[in-house]
Amino acid sequence: IYRYWLEGIKDWCISRQLWWGHRIPVWYVHKDAAAAEMAQAGGGDGSSEVYVVAHSEEDAKAKAVAEHGDGVVLVQDADVLDTWFSSGLWPFSTLGWPEQTPKLEKFYPTAVMETGHDILFFWVARMVMMGLELTGKLPFHTIFLHGLGRKMSKTLGNVTDPLDLIGEMGTDPLRFTLAVGNTPGQDLNLSNERLNSNRNFINKIWNVGKFILYNLQRGVAQKRVGEGAVEVGWYKHCGMDVKLMREAYQTPSRSEGAKCWGADGQEASAEEKEALSKVDLGSEEAVKKLPLAERWIVSKLHALIEHVTACQERYDFGEAGRAMYEFLWSEFADWYVESSKSKLYSKDLDLKNNTLSVLVYVYEKTLRLLHPFIPFVTEDLWQAIPHSGTSVSTASWPACGLAQDKEAVENFEVLQDLVRSIRNVRAEYNVEMGKKIPVTIAAATPAVRSALDEELDAVAGLARLDTANLQIVQSLEDTEVDGVRAVVCEGLEVFLPLAGLADPAKEIARLEKQKKKIEKELQQLNGRLSSPKFVEKAPQKVVDEAKAQAAGLQEELNLVDQ
Numbered sequence: 001i002y003r004y005w006l007e008g009i010k011d012w013c014i015s016r017q018l019w020w021g022h023r024i025p026v027w028y029v030h031k032d033a034a035a036a037e038m039a040q041a042g043g044g045d046g047s048s049e050v051y052v053v054a055h056s057e058e059d060a061k062a063k064a065v066a067e068h069g070d071g072v073v074l075v076q077d078a079d080v081l082d083t084w085f086s087s088g089l090w091p092f093s094t095l096g097w098p099e100q101t102p103k104l105e106k107f108y109p110t111a112v113m114e115t116g117h118d119i120l121f122f123w124v125a126r127m128v129m130m131g132l133e134l135t136g137k138l139p140f141h142t143i144f145l146h147g148l149g150r151k152m153s154k155t156l157g158n159v160t161d162p163l164d165l166i167g168e169m170g171t172d173p174l175r176f177t178l179a180v181g182n183t184p185g186q187d188l189n190l191s192n193e194r195l196n197s198n199r200n201f202i203n204k205i206w207n208v209g210k211f212i213l214y215n216l217q218r219g220v221a222q223k224r225v226g227e228g229a230v231e232v233g234w235y236k237h238c239g240m241d242v243k244l245m246r247e248a249y250q251t252p253s254r255s256e257g258a259k260c261w262g263a264d265g266q267e268a269s270a271e272e273k274e275a276l277s278k279v280d281l282g283s284e285e286a287v288k289k290l291p292l293a294e295r296w297i298v299s300k301l302h303a304l305i306e307h308v309t310a311c312q313e314r315y316d317f318g319e320a321g322r323a324m325y326e327f328l329w330s331e332f333a334d335w336y337v338e339s340s341k342s343k344l345y346s347k348d349l350d351l352k353n354n355t356l357s358v359l360v361y362v363y364e365k366t367l368r369l370l371h372p373f374i375p376f377v378t379e380d381l382w383q384a385i386p387h388s389g390t391s392v393s394t395a396s397w398p399a400c401g402l403a404q405d406k407e408a409v410e411n412f413e414v415l416q417d418l419v420r421s422i423r424n425v426r427a428e429y430n431v432e433m434g435k436k437i438p439v440t441i442a443a444a445t446p447a448v449r450s451a452l453d454e455e456l457d458a459v460a461g462l463a464r465l466d467t468a469n470l471q472i473v474q475s476l477e478d479t480e481v482d483g484v485r486a487v488v489c490e491g492l493e494v495f496l497p498l499a500g501l502a503d504p505a506k507e508i509a510r511l512e513k514q515k516k517k518i519e520k521e522l523q524q525l526n527g528r529l530s531s532p533k534f535v536e537k538a539p540q541k542v543v544d545e546a547k548a549q550a551a552g553l554q555e556e557l558n559l560v561d562q
Contacts, residue, residue, distance in 0.1 A: 021080030046075035180321030438469030
């Protein structure tokens with residue numbers, strides 16, 4: 001249909017009787033003033049069969065005199081041009097056309113036109129028509145059609161003022177929701193639940209930035225004063241009041257970014273900033289030198305860059321946003337940032353500096369990927385961390401084709417599965433969150449054993465393990481100690497002594513309570529199933545569901561008794 005509109009162009013009425021708009025450049029020609037007054041008498045529009053078309057009234061007068069002689073009187077048509085006719089001129093008329101201005105030369109034609117399908121003919125097709133007719137060039141090469149959603153209506157009560165949403169949620173959450181929640185060509189349902197979720201996501205980005213800035217402060221302080229730094233909680237007190245140090249990190253911003261550097265009360269040197277801003281981990285050689293967790297997160301970042309770039313090139317903004325959301329929240333914040341704490345708080349300055357370099361490298365590139373979606377927060381945070389350039393909006397897009405260590409990704413994912421298995425056992429036995437538990441890990445393969453040895457502190461921190469009672473063995477031997485045994489994957493098992501998971505008295509009381517509840521529910525179900533009226537009159541599907549539910553409860557009861 002769209003091609004037909006362009007190939008089968010036909011005349012259309014371009015005049016409208018409106019107060020505002022581009023007035024039609026047509027002047028009717030009358031032989032004298034009396035003829036003009038007569039044409040306008042009685043509500044007439046002053047029209048005549050003779051007319052001229054011109055850019056201005058002066059040009060029209062000159063044209064009319066040349067064609068019809070002196071003494072003619074002109075009356076301009078009172079109508080205005082059709083809105084879509086005027087809008088069709090927009091791509092080039094806003095740039096100074098018909099004059100060949102520098103802006104017209106630089107910005108026309110443009111690249112992508114983003115609009116809704118409801119005005120594809122009214123506006124888009126006419127821009128193409130006008131562009132080809134008046135400039136000889138297509139105004140754009142691609143048309144991206146966004147969804148529309150249900151029209152707002154006061155009667156339906158679904159009118160939403162964007163300014164109210166921005167005041168409540170913020171500009172970036174609204175932008176991210178509209179961009180990510182929209183499949184090309186499909187309608188969009190805007191919900192507060194999505195807005196809240198994306199506001200929390202942006203808050204997570206902000207908190208990760210604060211974490212990195214805080215640790216940069218500690219790193220700079222330790223680098224400068226070495227063993228002279230005195231531990232005060234999580235802070236390094238180097239001549240700066242600890243309370244002021246805490247306050248300095250409450251809100252990173254453009255104005256306060258520099259203040260967030262020197263833990264000794266001074267701004268970090270230009271050399272320190274420049275060194276971190278120029279960290280390059282794109283080559284295979286650079287990636288191989290990193291520890292396992294760092295090789296994993298850098299490889300995941302490089303894979304993300306390729307995926308998001310491909311999504312952007314095919315205008316799949318929803319998938320691009322989803323991938324960045326998953327990476328920053330789950331992989332970077334929940335896994336790498338948490339696992340990095342054991343290294344950041346160690347006494348090994350080289351290990352700490354390498355970890356800081358990776359944190360800045362990954363975070364800075366992620367901010368560049370996120371900037372088109374959430375420009376305000378990313379600009380603020382980018383200005384606060386080490387960077388090269390004046391603005392993230394003018395920084396280059398992260399390059400594709402960077403090194404990825406697939407073996408490191410697989411090995412770290414095994415450790416993730418291990419942590420998840422231990423967390424599941426903790427949840428099943430209601431182990432207190434802060435309690436550290438003993439564990440025996442059986443790693444049968446050299447690759448898994450090597451990964452464990454390298455990231456043991458991180459695993460212990462993520463799973464809340466008691467490192468004093470943590471053993472790594474070749475295989476789990478038969479043991480008389482009561483406990484929970486879980487197979488993580490081939491070649492990796494874990495054993496958690498029951499005594500370390502829960503207080504026996506509390507656990508027995510919990511099981512007794514659970515047993516009474518199951519017995520009560522099972523008694524009610526068996527009562528229904530033993531009633532002839534229920535079995536004979538109830539639909540067979542209902543009877544079968546009741547039997548299956550009773551069997552499940554009996555199985556739960558047997559497990560509790562064991």
